[in-house]
Amino acid sequence: MPELRAYALSLSLDGYLAGPDQGPDAPLGVGGERLHAWVTATGAWRDRHGLPEPGAADPVDERFAARGGGDEVGATIMGRNMFGPVRGPWRDASWRGWWGEEGPFGHPVLVLTHHAREDLVLGDGTRFRFVTGGPRAALDLAREAAGDRHVRVGGGAATVRQYLAAGLLDELHLAVVPVLLGAGERLFADDLGAAASGYEVVEHAPSSTVTHMRLRRRAQP
């Protein structure tokens, strides 16, 4: 059965997926780039992003970075803040994402936003579609596009939180990173309550850099 999954979300020890003050020079917020060091060191990640091979990364990190790759995922959902630093109504169509014309997707990407915008097609054929109908509408479109493949929730915090709170996420892979950001976008907020307890950690795999935790939704009683 195709699932809704979040892969390789990097969580700071104090609970943030991004630092404060996101902007053109700080896609992950101030200090947030430290969250991604483990993944950008992997061959799986660099390969997907068309970068030269790095030195040897931790094999546990490699294994987790490879998940969600290849043909496993047929569509991605992301929040408008992950898509870019532009806020409010789109003045023009000049912002085309962080990823360049040859992005890592190769499948449709649904962007949650309150501000309608025409579809955007990258040079590699990746189509971004801007969805104003909320997370369930985005999920319906993503499932239709993905067919028998999984749908990925790419991030950021506000987006993952909504799919968690609604109990729609089947799997959530977190890498707990030993840094404190002090402020930013929190993943597990107090309002999650019972929804958070609908999940359990099914795999706990420390590497030399981070601790990977794979969570699955508990079977409904």
Added chain:
Amino acid sequence: MPELRAYALSLSLDGYLAGPDQGPDAPLGVGGERLHAWVTATGAWRDRHGLPEPGAADPVDERFAARGGGDEVGATIMGRNMFGPVRGPWRDASWRGWWGEEGPFGHPVLVLTHHAREDLVLGDGTRFRFVTGGPRAALDLAREAAGDRHVRVGGGAATVRQYLAAGLLDELHLAVVPVLLGAGERLFADDLGAAASGYEVVEHAPSSTVTHMRLRRRAQP
């Protein structure tokens, strides 16, 4: 130099030191007992609490559980909620702590509270002193009692948070536990901001059960 240290605080993946609804039957809040499974399995902990030796615990867990033991610590500070489940003014002196008459302390214990109470002396000589003057007053009393030994902040969340926010804590050892509690007492709250970034992770030591992170206050610039 004697320091102010918190040892072996067990933090859930979603950021809590205790679950919700603390009470006589749930000292760590509902579901919170899962936080302590790693430490109660260690010889160091069972020895300190006068319990029979367990089977073999993870050696990394043993090493961390042993810290703060012996004569290293000369006084402990804790919050009134960690001391017990009684809330509001003390009706009588019948609550004598969770630890029985032969507790794990063997040194003065300063309890932060808004409600004055006479000193309480356990059968093993441990003296609890109830401090209404706030965290700095408790720290002064603890330092005086500890002499050239360290002062331990035992918990809970509200108490550790105040010493962190004031930049008074020198060291903080956390064990990140792969469970979600969904609600409870949060350690790193959004109001910590700059104070949290005054700390850095100096040791990242995963065991088979938890991930130990030892944080130290950064040198002042």
